[in-house]
């Protein structure tokens with residue numbers, strides 16, 4: 001039987017408002033989430049549970065039992081041999097681990113397994129990564145409202161090569177009871193989206209910059225690279241820039257790489273095939 005291939009697109013929080021905190025310490029979020037073509041790739045085949053990792057960021061990751069790919073397979077009781085090509089930097093605010101876990105769950109569903117009732121047990125970002133399409137994410141990550149298609153979005157992802165701890169960034173926030181997102185309209189073009197984004201925030205950006213000052217450097221260089229909008233994603237350190245053409249995004253990615261940073265020009269992921 002040939003391998004079953006599942007993409008694990010990078011998750012981007014275009015806007016991320018932290019609106020409160022639950023008694024268990026988890027934070028209430030209100031986020032506009034989209035997915036990029038750039039991402040990891042999973043290959044699955046029936047066999048004893050195992051994980052092998054290759055790709056440019058394989059060295060940053062253990063294939064031990066704690067890996068989210070193996071935890072996803074164990075959650076649904078699947079025996080499966082998994083190969084992960086790790087193209088995304090680890091611990092970088094673009095949901096790599098959650099995207100991988102969600103891709104394993106999608107692949108296992110194609111192999112006949114049931115999806116788990118509470119995929120958020122694997123990580124707050126796993127429910128939205130299962131959808132891998134534009135969505136509003138609320139609650140602690142478990143409330144997902146799919147949105148209609150967004151306009152074409154030439155974009156660049158940039159990471160300064162420093163892993164950032166998500167719990168540490170949440171802990172460093174000065175205020176937790178922030179206003180939610182403004183109402184999300186249907187975005188007809190890039191200008192409409194950018195105008196809306198300027199009225200939103202990533203509440204984790206300031207604390208992340210305090211912990212990892214290289215993020216401020218990235219944001220400064222992104223703003224000067226021709227981006228019409230730039231911001232940090234998730235808890236960082238990856239930042240994104242939006243451009244008005246793929247050629248401008250490509251040029252910006254080339255110049256950002258000159259700083260020794262990981263940078264990739266990409267666009268929104270295609271919708272996943274309906275299965």
Ligand SMILES: C[C@@](CO)(OP(=O)(O)O)[C@H](O)COP(=O)(O)OP(=O)(O)OC[C@H]1O[C@@H](n2ccc(N)nc2=O)[C@H](O)[C@@H]1O
Pocket residue numbers: 013016025026027028029031092093094095096098122123124125126139140141166167170233234235236
């Ligand atoms: C912040 C976000 C925004 O999309 O993105 P990333 O920076 O991870 O990409 C996510 O909510 C992260 O999701 P994920 O990385 O799956 O989180 P988890 O493993 O469940 O949680 C890691 C830690 O983050 C904190 N956490 C996470 C989610 C949440 N709603 N409130 C929290 O306070 C908790 O301290 C938790 O122990």
Ligand SMILES: Nc1ncnc2c1ncn2[C@@H]1O[C@H](COP(=O)(O)OP(=O)(O)O)[C@@H](O)[C@H]1O
Pocket residue numbers: 061066067068069089090091092093094095096097098100101166234235236
């Ligand atoms: N398959 C995986 N890919 C990335 N990280 C993983 C994976 N499995 C476990 N992890 C762990 O999850 C943590 C969060 O990584 P990641 O999901 O890449 O970042 P973020 O949550 O900031 O987007 C890291 O500390 C990493 O060691």
